Amino acid sequence: MHIDGQIIQIIVGVIVVAWLYQTYVSLIKKKNKVQEAFAAVDVQLKKRYDLLPNILTMAKKFMEHEKSLIEEVTSLRTQYTNLANNFDNIDEKISLSNKIAEKMGSLNVAVENYPQLKSDETMIMAMQSYNDVEEHIAAARRFYNSAVNDLKNAVEIFPSSIFASLCNIKAVDFFKINEAERKPVNASDFLK
Amino acid sequence: MQTKKRNIALEYCNAYKEKVRPIFRQFEPYRQKLFEEYKKQLRLRYWLPGVIFVISIILFITYINNYDDDYSYIISALTAIASFLYLLYGLCIFPKFKSKYSHKFTNTLKSNALPKLLQVFGDIKWVGHDASQESEISSYQLPENVLEELKKENIDDEIINEILDDSKKSAKYTIKDSELDKSGLFVNYNTRYTDDEFSGTYKDVHFKISETKMYDIHGSGKNRTCICAFEGVILSFHFNKQINARTVVATKGDFTKKNQALCNTLIYGGCFINLFKDGYSHTKLITLCIIFLGIYLVSKFLEKTSSEEALEEVMLEDPRFSNRFNVYSSDQVEARYLVTPAFMKKFYNLKTAFGAKKLKCSFIGNTLMIAITTKKNLFEIGSLNTSLDNQQSIKEFYNELSSVFRIIDYLKLNEKLCISD
Numbered sequence: 001m002h003i004d005g006q007i008i009q010i011i012v013g014v015i016v017v018a019w020l021y022q023t024y025v026s027l028i029k030k031k032n033k034v035q036e037a038f039a040a041v042d043v044q045l046k047k048r049y050d051l052l053p054n055i056l057t058m059a060k061k062f063m064e065h066e067k068s069l070i071e072e073v074t075s076l077r078t079q080y081t082n083l084a085n086n087f088d089n090i091d092e093k094i095s096l097s098n099k100i101a102e103k104m105g106s107l108n109v110a111v112e113n114y115p116q117l118k119s120d121e122t123m124i125m126a127m128q129s130y131n132d133v134e135e136h137i138a139a140a141r142r143f144y145n146s147a148v149n150d151l152k153n154a155v156e157i158f159p160s161s162i163f164a165s166l167c168n169i170k171a172v173d174f175f176k177i178n179e180a181e182r183k184p185v186n187a188s189d190f191l192k
Numbered sequence: 193m194q195t196k197k198r199n200i201a202l203e204y205c206n207a208y209k210e211k212v213r214p215i216f217r218q219f220e221p222y223r224q225k226l227f228e229e230y231k232k233q234l235r236l237r238y239w240l241p242g243v244i245f246v247i248s249i250i251l252f253i254t255y256i257n258n259y260d261d262d263y264s265y266i267i268s269a270l271t272a273i274a275s276f277l278y279l280l281y282g283l284c285i286f287p288k289f290k291s292k293y294s295h296k297f298t299n300t301l302k303s304n305a306l307p308k309l310l311q312v313f314g315d316i317k318w319v320g321h322d323a324s325q326e327s328e329i330s331s332y333q334l335p336e337n338v339l340e341e342l343k344k345e346n347i348d349d350e351i352i353n354e355i356l357d358d359s360k361k362s363a364k365y366t367i368k369d370s371e372l373d374k375s376g377l378f379v380n381y382n383t384r385y386t387d388d389e390f391s392g393t394y395k396d397v398h399f400k401i402s403e404t405k406m407y408d409i410h411g412s413g414k415n416r417t418c419i420c421a422f423e424g425v426i427l428s429f430h431f432n433k434q435i436n437a438r439t440v441v442a443t444k445g446d447f448t449k450k451n452q453a454l455c456n457t458l459i460y461g462g463c464f465i466n467l468f469k470d471g472y473s474h475t476k477l478i479t480l481c482i483i484f485l486g487i488y489l490v491s492k493f494l495e496k497t498s499s500e501e502a503l504e505e506v507m508l509e510d511p512r513f514s515n516r517f518n519v520y521s522s523d524q525v526e527a528r529y530l531v532t533p534a535f536m537k538k539f540y541n542l543k544t545a546f547g548a549k550k551l552k553c554s555f556i557g558n559t560l561m562i563a564i565t566t567k568k569n570l571f572e573i574g575s576l577n578t579s580l581d582n583q584q585s586i587k588e589f590y591n592e593l594s595s596v597f598r599i600i601d602y603l604k605l606n607e608k609l610c611i612s613d
Contacts, residue, residue: 139528
């Protein structure tokens with residue numbers, strides 16, 4: 001069986017070019033996936049901020065002693081909505097989102113002290129919708145972290161790391177949960 | 193919660209003692225008579241030809257060495273061949289022969305006793321399938337008002353006929369073909385048989401159970417191929433919540449994408465071996481490249497033009513779950529909303545009384561469909577060859593049905609779709 005050397009060279013050449021192109025395509029896809037995942041987080045966060053006014057209006061009626069907390073949430077929401085809708089301010093968005101989640105957590109605990117507000121039909125509906133959106137945010141955050149993990153692996157592991165540095169593709173940070181969520185829950189705080 | 197469980201078990205025991213056992217006692221003489229008839233037929237059809245076959249073979253061996261007797265060995269050989277062919281035919285139709293007796297008995301028993309046992313569980317209906325129901329299906333028609341509405345909307349007769357055909361085919365099943373198609377769990381099948389089916393409501397969750405076998409049958413006569421696509425039980429649960437995307441969780445190697453990949457490998461491998469079995473040539477190599485490129489382009493084109501939404505693999509963070517299951521979805525966020533870390537843990541540990549090895553489930557619309565692969569004959573309360581005083585089947589039936597309720601409780605399907613800790 002005689003095989004022409006030139007044909008083998010051509011086949012090997014085609015395979016190498018196809019592999020290089022595939023590696024490049026895969027890197028770009030991973031980079032775009034991270035952006036897509038962050039856009040998904042953004043959509044869910046937007047849903048959260050659209051719901052906030054309803055909850056805050058309800059809370060204002062009943063929670064006279066929590067005015068500062070409500071104002072803080074309102075101010076953070078305004079800051080978030082003023083941010084430009086692009087991928088560059090990702091760290092700022094994550095930080096603001098975590099702060100709002102922390103404040104909303106405190107607000108949820110505070111609601112427990114207002115039985116009238118807690119049993120209000122509109123408030124119950126609003127809180128249910130809010131919890132549902134929070135679950136969607138958690139899901140979107142997991143999608144984002146999974147995409148970031150894929151990109152990180154591609155950017156840091158040889159040989160795709162060479163392409164990444166050539167194309168100036170950099171890994172981004174994971175969407176970490178805020179410090180308040182990280183702290184262990186002290187049950188006695190809720191039983192006071 | 194524990195008290196409620198105990199109460200159902202107690203009520204079930206009482207229902208069995210008070211309502212079902214008297215029915216079983218009435219049925220016992222009928223079972224014995226039918227079983228005797230079955231054994232008699234078994235002796236006539238199998239034992240007798242078997243014995244004749246063995247005797248003929250012995251006679252043949254004896255006579256063949258005895259040259260004085262010219263015809264005896266020919267007669268014994270012919271008898272042996274005839275009895276062997278009869279036996280072979282009998283073995284071929286044995287499943288049909290057996291089911292004729294056992295199905296007749298179990299279906300009569302179930303239609304009399306099951307409603308009394310099911311009362312304990314609440315609003316549950318049982319549907320058993322036999323030949324008499326097939327005749328009902330052939331005469332099934334769409335209600336007059338639905339037909340009129342279709343005609344009013346100027347829908348073609350051809351389309352109406354298609355809808356009618358689909359309705360006729362699906363009328364016999366508790367879980368309709370269209371629901372199975374929508375779930376995307378079963379693709380490669382064209383024939384479906386169901387045995388026991390149930391529908392009902394538990395804790396406000398409407399559910400359907402279908403003991404199903406699916407086959408992919410092609411060709412006829414010698415060229416007929418029959419591949420079992422699924423054998424087990426399908427559970428369908430309805431929610432009030434609407435899911436927009438389709439998400440499928442399947443045991444590794446048990447979903448179409450993987451099977452498709454294997455199929456492609458076999459096709460490409462087959463092409464390669466066939467083309468180069470007589471030696472190498474440049475023309476053959478170029479032909480092979482063109483074939484591969486053609487298949488690739490056509491499959492890509494079909495993928496793009498396919499009306500079905502493309503499912504993408506979802507990479508999840510639980511390594512134990514990911515080692516056993518694959519998750520595909522048309523929406524990455526919604527997939528993670530449904531398949532939470534808590535769901536992964538619960539689905540992994542899902543132990544049912546069905547003796548399941550493979551599990552797959554699909555979330556679509558407002559339905560969660562779970563398909564459990566098992567060869568066990570489920571939901572039986574008695575059998576032809578066991579005395580009806582034996583309570584083993586009654587216990588197993590309770591375990592099987594209550595395991596469906598345990599799935600609802602375990603996955604908290606009555607509370608909310610998103611499974612959280």
